[in-house]
Amino acid sequence: QTVSLDVDRAARCGFPEVVYGEGKPAPMIVEIIEAQQARGDASLVTRLDPAVAPILLNRFPSAVHNPVGRTFRLAGAGDTPSCEGFIAVITAGSTDLPVAEEACETLAWMGVRTVRINDVGVAGPHRLPERRDEFRHATALVVVAGMEGALPSVVGGYVGCPVIAVPTSVGYGANLGGIAALLSMLNSCASNVAVVNIDAGFKAGYMAGLIATR
Amino acid sequence: QTVSLDVDRAARCGFPEVVYGEGKPAPMIVEIIEAQQARGDASLVTRLDPAVAPILLNRFPSAVHNPVGRTFRLAGAGDTPSCEGFIAVITAGSTDLPVAEEACETLAWMGVRTVRINDVGVAGPHRLPERRDEFRHATALVVVAGMEGALPSVVGGYVGCPVIAVPTSVGYGANLGGIAALLSMLNSCASNVAVVNIDAGFKAGYMAGLIATR
Amino acid sequence: QTVSLDVDRAARCGFPEVVYGEGKPAPMIVEIIEAQQARGDASLVTRLDPAVAPILLNRFPSAVHNPVGRTFRLAGAGDTPSCEGFIAVITAGSTDLPVAEEACETLAWMGVRTVRINDVGVAGPHRLPERRDEFRHATALVVVAGMEGALPSVVGGYVGCPVIAVPTSVGYGANLGGIAALLSMLNSCASNVAVVNIDAGFKAGYMAGLIATR
Amino acid sequence: QTVSLDVDRAARCGFPEVVYGEGKPAPMIVEIIEAQQARGDASLVTRLDPAVAPILLNRFPSAVHNPVGRTFRLAGAGDTPSCEGFIAVITAGSTDLPVAEEACETLAWMGVRTVRINDVGVAGPHRLPERRDEFRHATALVVVAGMEGALPSVVGGYVGCPVIAVPTSVGYGANLGGIAALLSMLNSCASNVAVVNIDAGFKAGYMAGLIATR
Amino acid sequence: QTVSLDVDRAARCGFPEVVYGEGKPAPMIVEIIEAQQARGDASLVTRLDPAVAPILLNRFPSAVHNPVGRTFRLAGAGDTPSCEGFIAVITAGSTDLPVAEEACETLAWMGVRTVRINDVGVAGPHRLPERRDEFRHATALVVVAGMEGALPSVVGGYVGCPVIAVPTSVGYGANLGGIAALLSMLNSCASNVAVVNIDAGFKAGYMAGLIATR
Amino acid sequence: QTVSLDVDRAARCGFPEVVYGEGKPAPMIVEIIEAQQARGDASLVTRLDPAVAPILLNRFPSAVHNPVGRTFRLAGAGDTPSCEGFIAVITAGSTDLPVAEEACETLAWMGVRTVRINDVGVAGPHRLPERRDEFRHATALVVVAGMEGALPSVVGGYVGCPVIAVPTSVGYGANLGGIAALLSMLNSCASNVAVVNIDAGFKAGYMAGLIATR
Amino acid sequence: QTVSLDVDRAARCGFPEVVYGEGKPAPMIVEIIEAQQARGDASLVTRLDPAVAPILLNRFPSAVHNPVGRTFRLAGAGDTPSCEGFIAVITAGSTDLPVAEEACETLAWMGVRTVRINDVGVAGPHRLPERRDEFRHATALVVVAGMEGALPSVVGGYVGCPVIAVPTSVGYGANLGGIAALLSMLNSCASNVAVVNIDAGFKAGYMAGLIATR
Amino acid sequence: QTVSLDVDRAARCGFPEVVYGEGKPAPMIVEIIEAQQARGDASLVTRLDPAVAPILLNRFPSAVHNPVGRTFRLAGAGDTPSCEGFIAVITAGSTDLPVAEEACETLAWMGVRTVRINDVGVAGPHRLPERRDEFRHATALVVVAGMEGALPSVVGGYVGCPVIAVPTSVGYGANLGGIAALLSMLNSCASNVAVVNIDAGFKAGYMAGLIATR
Numbered sequence A, B, C, D, E, F, G, H: 001q002t003v004s005l006d007v008d009r010a011a012r013c014g015f016p017e018v019v020y021g022e023g024k025p026a027p028m029i030v031e032i033i034e035a036q037q038a039r040g041d042a043s044l045v046t047r048l049d050p051a052v053a054p055i056l057l058n059r060f061p062s063a064v065h066n067p068v069g070r071t072f073r074l075a076g077a078g079d080t081p082s083c084e085g086f087i088a089v090i091t092a093g094s095t096d097l098p099v100a101e102e103a104c105e106t107l108a109w110m111g112v113r114t115v116r117i118n119d120v121g122v123a124g125p126h127r128l129p130e131r132r133d134e135f136r137h138a139t140a141l142v143v144v145a146g147m148e149g150a151l152p153s154v155v156g157g158y159v160g161c162p163v164i165a166v167p168t169s170v171g172y173g174a175n176l177g178g179i180a181a182l183l184s185m186l187n188s189c190a191s192n193v194a195v196v197n198i199d200a201g202f203k204a205g206y207m208a209g210l211i212a213t214r
């Protein structure tokens, strides 16, 4: 057997295993979701091949497919843990959207409320402070940026909550497929910034969600 | 004037500015601490030059100097925010100690309780589960590892709380000064792992402390 | 003439030359296999172009084509050396399968028995020890992992036999096409881990097979 | 003869050749300065070995030695071109000072007026706009930053003049000796940012000076 | 809303926001241009998808589409600032043309006159000095080169004005997608060379245009 | 005009300019060849787009098109310099052939005789010494190898003539597109090895040809 | 407590834990050795600080200190497993000696016989085959090489046993501290080569010892 | 025995083995030189430790020690092959001198005449053509440059002979210890440029010497 599903992940870690959709054929994903639903767990698939989505939707018509974020999400029979705070998901440019969508879908699957602030990168420095009221009371922030990846550092200076920074592969040339933004975020002079992998919207959403559901 | 102290950092971000000691002469550090104490703020210096420590201790005899973690810490007049949870700080090997000390000192300065678990790297895989009861109820974990940096991934699979991973420069050859551990942690298959800079014990402690004082 | 077949490889090294299929046209591969079969040698082609497979199968109908592992294998007239032990081939995730298949086909061609353990990566840390009985008596292990490449270090801590680690290019972003897993394995804190090239299932199988046929 | 002085540089390029002091013995530097003074040219030495400075000062007592910026500067007999505008030299942190000093000394040697704004990095985001009046009318800016190198992008969004960004090697771990800041600046989403080598205060000052003396 | 247009960019920085066309759908670009035109601003789109160009041209028939430089440019109702000097745009080889076109279109949009000198790379070293009269009186130079990126250093030695160097991804093998040329330009021994991102014709043009319109 | 042909290259450097075919449209190449032929020069095009070849052959029917090496070659009216020695072109594996073909075509265009030795890589170490008589009297060697790039070092130890080493991008994983072979060759412990760019068969042939026509 | 000794390593993995001496103070090492000796285990310290050696020798006078290999070795009370075969340890140059010594000491500690072949790098290609009789019957080989790291590939072609390749940091410039040799060995065209970390003589010896004691 | 001298190197390769002095103790070098002198061979030591030089000079008083190039050279009893041509050794800056000295000493040991042209880097572009008569008739050129490494490309365009380019580690920041110059030279648009390792004056001299003694 090719797949060893981590069945007691929810008991051990609070949330069930998430399916990394890249390269998985539709029947394999269907089988995993069915197994999760049978246990009453919610399901989340990330990096879904667009060609696989219709097959899944056909089998699970009540699910939510997000084509921009390439996710597929299905509630479980059990209750989602309710949580009081919210997460603000902030992007530097409009091209960073797919990564932000992946983060938001992950938070939705965890039952966490999100607020969205788009296209407030540092080249127009007045845009961020103007919208400060929308994010200052968030439990944690997810900040998504490509190119020079400066936004998390700037945002970090405005708030006292943890910032999960996601570098994206947006840009060209010396952006090195996102390495420039990644290094920038790792070297942030703001103390409240931790980093996840390039384009890893899922991971940023998951980390923020864990903080919000503490 | 060479230094522009970020005086309202505590109001904006919850904690006052921390002094990055590298290359700063003793009088400059003394001046900064005095300014902070005058406002009732607590003080923390990291990456302190060993030669500067005695001068500071002479001036501020009630402070705590940690020579392994290279930190210097002084309570403020005001109350530290009390917090209920605790942070477990876990190291892979005994050579990772200085980085863990820096994280613990930062957490102490923030008023957060810590639990220490040392030298439980993956080469002796039974050591970590044996000590699971010491860390399973932590609010968040700081996991410090050099060489292949595998420990945060393994720890992440045992808990449902956020893990702040700190790669260290411990190792040789293809460890590339910590880059190998850093990449390993960024690519963790555990969803609850976010990463800070190589040897950045301060940042990991700060992030974990923010989560604990939510 | 374009190809200089290394005809006495079997005498010198124990096994005949393996054909690296990448970019070789079908007639060239047919010619090489015919030359090997004429000498009574077994044949193995790796990295076979899927379009070339039907042509080879048509010419050598008794051969084994593995489309997942991209290999083509044909017994020789002579006896394969029999060997007593076995090799366990272990993968971290289901996406690492093609590399594991290449290793297993290589071992089959060498006449070595294999045991398979799939999808036991470190994010679900209980999965590996549960299956320890299946691999603890192996002569050597082949451990295949992408992303952070932590599995060989963990497996290495459970056994006293040599571990051949194969990094895969599975993952994204800061995995750098497999470099992250490669560096992780090279810096393993387990002493019994040696490493082959990224995605080099063939080489790992061959090394393990040599150890088993000692 | 070991040195081929580029004697008509001033005619061709507007300013005479600058001496790169690294590794040059005192007598060689003295000889070059004497040759320049004999032609009525001004002299500038960068990256001066601290042990060489007293020898030069002894020989040329009217010169200016800047030990922080490691420069040595001597007016020529001829007139410096007067220029109307000014250059603002801005640093992110106090550790970036030596690089800023090198830039300022270069501008002084070119006869260009400078304004200094220190320690206004993005972690305290309110500090920069507070001082906007000091730099908004500059002919061009030199912005010096290490760590994540975000400051030039932010500054670039506030002004309509060219920004010359200088990455510094300040930081540790994944700053890679300044590469992180360099990549950040090259990928700046601000359109008015061009970049010079890591720690190249001289080059940034020279570029800005050429713009100011147009 | 996905896009937060930086509407007062022209007031703050002298020129309105430029649209980075990569990945933006036609209706989004049309909407942005209409908003700019409504305010009387000029518009510039770079990195335009060839399939989007006809749609834009249909909607804005008086615009200029440059298919080699992948730009789209439309005058605003207001006056362009007139400027006296000119910019020389110099390429090393004919394959560097698209990047040079992007720079020239940017300068045209800024109302700055340009002179073009093509294919004068260092392998034929007599070509550049022969054409010196065409560029010696320029206000600034844009020098575009791939492969070893030596041209800006050589050009820099002939002039007293600022040189904006643009590395291109032209070449193969150890050119590393333009990194070789980029490093070469950053390490230029000519003092009057600053650098922009690989293939960043727009940025080079913009910087040069700012210098010319001072 | 887009192309500045380096017309007196033959006078200055001994051979006329070679056309780098990558990305050049057919009419541009035709025009260049016509100009060269009009002066009596021979012509060589490298990295020719396969789709352009028939157009050139139609226009210049007496030319030689090598589809494996992607070259196009046409004698000039003048005499080729005759030369006495010969160059041995040696490959490690059969996949290195295209690069060797490019080198051989370059040498043919220069009028230099070549000897070919294929597929004698170090994995079958007896193959090279067996063929030593074919290459020991060569004026210089061109050695082409991918993967670990060890062949030039080994060959270098057998001869007293200069060895021009060409790394190829053949291989996978940690070959890094040829960087592994390139580094290997640059660090050769054989003293008589100099290196050209990855896959640069043309340059290796040209260097060897210059040595042979001394 | 700072150290968590992996006490049942010998039961689990066949050999007790080896002490990585780097940075460990003398008393800590003494304590570990005493604990091991109390259980009847043998002890091995690698990367020993030269200043610590006399202290250890004083305490354990029957131990073997190898100053070139920087190891310290002490037999245990129990029997070493006897083994029939032997390991050949081969170096490319005389500067690779310290790494080979570390491998040999590790094998001695494991009770495995070794044969040494020094300074037979590929620049003198006749040296290796002349000594073939000394290594052809080995159970496995350890091959140590710096610079271009070609030796394991060549040796691999002569034998049918596993080759453990150790890249060393010997060389300069583009050897990148051993990365060139490492990449070379990972890309070996010989099938029987697996690789350990740069300068990791201990790991190579340990792997080879495990194969010999099967 | 630790050293396996390659005694018939001179017969096989034309010149005897050169001693790489790095890390070799004085008695070992003395022994090697004595062995070579006994056979009538000339001796050359490179990268000589300054502390070892006096010991060698004492033993071989007629030898030539070059402290800048760190070489030690001693004629043999036999005749040096006389050669007609000469090699021009050209440097970009005065800091590149040690590498040029190593090349010249190597050529002297080979009996080849050299011409020196120093400090003619591209920042002063008129300096090189002024001295063209000194190098245009050379049999081959050695061109030594650090920083951006542009000089070989420019020189290559002036001559028809082979150019051996040597990158040096001179520079700072993004020069990456010589990698920038190395990449520049590998990507040279001049066809007649081959490259050796960073700071490898010996290798460049040797290659040029082989060409001259053809």
Ligand SMILES: Nc1ncnc2c1ncn2[C@@H]1O[C@H](COP(=O)(O)O)[C@@H](O)[C@H]1O
Residues within 6 Å of the ligand: A017, A018, A019, A020, A021, A046, A047, A200, A202, A203, B189, B190, B191, C093, C094, C095, C119, C123
């Ligand atoms: N987009 C993603 N990025 C990184 N990890 C993921 C992603 N989606 C799922 N995962 C993790 O991947 C693991 C499942 O991998 P697999 O067994 O290949 O399906 C789970 O442990 C998830 O936590």
Ligand SMILES: Nc1ncnc2c1ncn2[C@@H]1O[C@H](COP(=O)(O)O)[C@@H](O)[C@H]1O
Residues within 6 Å of the ligand: C017, C018, C019, C020, C021, C046, C047, C200, C202, C203, F093, F094, F095, F119, F123, G189, G190, G191
């Ligand atoms: N998948 C593979 N990865 C690495 N090396 C291989 C692979 N398959 C075959 N080889 C080796 O490649 C060599 C044959 O290369 P070639 O002459 O190009 O067919 C043989 O020496 C094999 O040992």
Ligand SMILES: Nc1ncnc2c1ncn2[C@@H]1O[C@H](COP(=O)(O)O)[C@@H](O)[C@H]1O
Residues within 6 Å of the ligand: D017, D018, D019, D020, D021, D046, D047, D200, D202, D203, E189, E190, E191, H093, H094, H095, H119, H123
């Ligand atoms: N700090 C510096 N960084 C980069 N280039 C410099 C520096 N100082 C001087 N230079 C340049 O270095 C060249 C002189 O180098 P050199 O001939 O070695 O003295 C001159 O062309 C200067 O423009």
Ligand SMILES: Nc1ncnc2c1ncn2[C@@H]1O[C@H](COP(=O)(O)O)[C@@H](O)[C@H]1O
Residues within 6 Å of the ligand: F189, F190, F191, G093, G094, G095, G119, G123, H017, H018, H019, H020, H021, H046, H047, H200, H202, H203
């Ligand atoms: N400076 C140098 N750079 C590179 N290779 C060298 C150098 N000097 C000597 N060699 C080579 O190093 C080998 C000797 O290495 P070893 O056996 O360690 O003395 C000889 O084959 C020489 O050709």
Ligand SMILES: [Mg+2]
Residues within 6 Å of the ligand: A092, A093, A094, A119, E004, E005
């Ligand atoms: Mg925007």
Ligand SMILES: [Mg+2]
Residues within 6 Å of the ligand: B092, B093, B094, B119, G003, G004, G005
């Ligand atoms: Mg331990």
Ligand SMILES: [Mg+2]
Residues within 6 Å of the ligand: A004, A005, C092, C093, C094, C119
């Ligand atoms: Mg799984």
Ligand SMILES: [Mg+2]
Residues within 6 Å of the ligand: B004, B005, D092, D093, D094, D119
């Ligand atoms: Mg500060």
Ligand SMILES: [Mg+2]
Residues within 6 Å of the ligand: E092, E093, E094, E119, F004, F005
């Ligand atoms: Mg051209």
Ligand SMILES: [Mg+2]
Residues within 6 Å of the ligand: C004, C005, F092, F093, F094, F119
């Ligand atoms: Mg072959």
Ligand SMILES: [Mg+2]
Residues within 6 Å of the ligand: G092, G093, G094, G119, H004, H005
């Ligand atoms: Mg030797």
Ligand SMILES: [Mg+2]
Residues within 6 Å of the ligand: D004, D005, H092, H093, H094, H119
């Ligand atoms: Mg100079």
